Amino acid sequence: MSTEVRVPTLGESVTEATVATWFKKPGDSVAVDEMLCELETDKVTVEVPSPAAGTLSEIVAAEGDTVGVDALLAQISDGAAAPEPKAETPAQAPAPAAASGGGENIDVMVPTLGESVTEATVSSWFKAAGDAVAQDEILCELETDKVSVEVPAPAAGVLSEIVAAEGTTVDASAKLAVIAAGAAAAAAPAPAAAAPAATASAPAGMKDGPAAEKALAEAGMTRDQVAGTGRDGRVTKSDVAAAVAAGGSAPAPAATAPAPRAPVAADQAAREERVKMTRLRQTIAKRLKDSQNTAAMLTTYNEVDMTEVMALRNEYKDLFLKKHGVKLGFMSFFTKACCHALNEVPEVNAEIDGTDIVYKSYVNMGIAAGTPTGLVVPVINDADAMSFAAIEKAIAEKGAKARDGKLSMEEMQGGTFTISNGGVYGSLMSSPILNPPQSGILGMHKIQDRPMAINGEVVIRPMMYLALSYDHRIVDGKGAVTFLVRVKEALEDPRRLLMDL
Template structure:
């Protein structure tokens, strides 16, 4: 019997609502079939069957709200053979444990599985970044035991109860799918009663994807690996998986890859000619298997890219391939803003508890320019343009693990103090690795400050699906002409990269000029000019 419980669906989410049951008691379900849709105050998502079987009991009705970790249904084996096999495996494991362990090493109680939670609507797999606890360690309820890394962020998985970590099933660096068991937590027991260290289980030769790597369809090459969520999109939309390039580990096709292929139409099946079948040379090539890694030299070190770094690389390349990206430049005299900061820095710090920085002025200036040039705040969706009447500004933050872009919500209604506080909180969460999925989702425009690293000028890359990004650079004293006189002023180069498919050159230049005017004459921000 397998328990279906509400997974940890987010750092700030403590309860969910059962929206609808997609399978009923007595129904036979296959592994990865959706069985129930749950809703939180942020999003809705589906829970899938962890294995083949029969949904034997539903414990929570539709419309009811339950806490994370609540048992909502039970699944039984779908056939006698499967049940017998499971019992045989279980029996072998028990015999092995009793043979290898001393006579005193007996279990003092039941154990619970620590499974990979549903960490986001478009996330189908995670990487086990690091185990904070080892086999035999005692843990307290809500204590962090493992750090998981997705292609969007890293997050910690906490213990659902106090106990002892009795078994680790997935090693650090391995990939696990949503719902897969990572470890087992037993009841508290003495140190002498602990089992020996467990060997991390490998799901397949590709690296810990048990039950997933074998998901194949008639149009999927034998060596292709299609994740369950991607397989569903391919099947429902009759796509050709051989035309989809996988961005996951070992070329695995992820949900995002299938969704992108569906939106751009690159994986549509071609109708076969009536007279004769299409020659093999004409058909789309299957995804090329990754070449064998080259040998490293004595003074080289090979380190696997993190999921976050892989995603950064893929998204930046996608931005170049998809958008008609162009950059326009200008420069701003920072004298007035520097004078304001120097005059009011002590009073500002005393009142708001944060320092008055440059970023708050830039956020306000960008919001002002976005209101005048709304296409820079819009996005393309197929053949439509979505204009956004809100201003959620993404702030690029460099961390040890890579570049992340958390979002400052409703920047248009925040004061300079509110903006500085918000940016400070997001920056601290980014550096500590505590950014949630909601912190990263839904920005309308991005600001990147390369100046903190000394960059004099650069062309920032778009943050899809946004249509604009502003690059700030280092402030440098340079000779400029003011009122026909040569003077020395603190100058900053500004760069606006934009999607030329939606933003015309005139609009891009107008936007950057408005930002320049607001920075050089901050009173315009007060007067909403």
């Protein structure tokens, strides 16, 4: 009896993924929930656990293959079948060389990059011309708009020519290199036999999965500090987590001291570093500029006295934490205030679709969050129907996932309005950029004590500047100002939120 391993649900509107890394090979024994492989979508990496214990009898979708939702990835046979593939494993390594006796040249082509992706940039070559390569050994890495794609060798042999050098932009059907198969391929297994100690920990050209590399970087560890349990000793994300839990630490900072700067009098070019933008950063830049070019974006400002919100929070924060198990922050007040204002000014919660305006009778609130890899915007669905406690719990949960890089595609889609809190970084005033196709985004800022005239007297109050950027194509100035005034009123008298005023 065998069990099928299929592509899991990838998230809203995501229909396909690329098989990035297999951690197991045919014949390996697997346990329930043990990680078998990693899939890459446009924005996130998805791990595929084993649905049953047994032996990985067949891999249907190889590394680099593009697969759809629910596509068959592999087959797992029950326990009794386990010994049979194991007996064949030692004979598999030299097989490709023996089979390739024709002396032919094999082209290494750009693999399938994904729907609507037409080009990529060659970021790294792991082999040089003249190097022996084994079948499925990683030759190079390509960068697309959002993900990195590893290119394996289609056959064993010698890398006779590199056609696309590092930094070259190639289209989806381009040739990357040429492998000379045949008699020369017999030399490929030799280095491994001559130096088994070097390949025991990390075979030449082997790379860990993207999620594992990211986890290593975030933990400040090198792969030598982690015992890999994946195929050929590859490190998985769970291996990194286990090493961190065991108290692993990285002595790297002392060993990687930056090289001394060139003398001040030296040529200026010698004291500069030019680094090519990653395709991800290029895409972010393009999307932000497209937002400015497409929407008639305008920003209106106001300020809010945070005295009442701060007093209410200080009075009830201990009881709130005791009852709900989550801290009472400012974001739930702002989320509630925005939901009330959006009900009164629905065009700020709408979007343009061609020549139509789509009004939303719900609020899916995007909460911008900074992470080590950049800004992400997890979405809290139906925030207008949630309590203060539910909102705080959702923000805490999504924030933790964002910091750990565990947000799914589905959790970052479908937002109708966004709140961005630059105040946590000390920003006093800014003009946030719209997150298309949304028509509004609220910018929060630093709370700062300022002298204010209250009832003819000068008093010190904790003040915050608010900024609303909006699409002037569907939101008039009156609507934008009304929205911001309603947010201000709700925050300066939080009782209005309780009475829906």
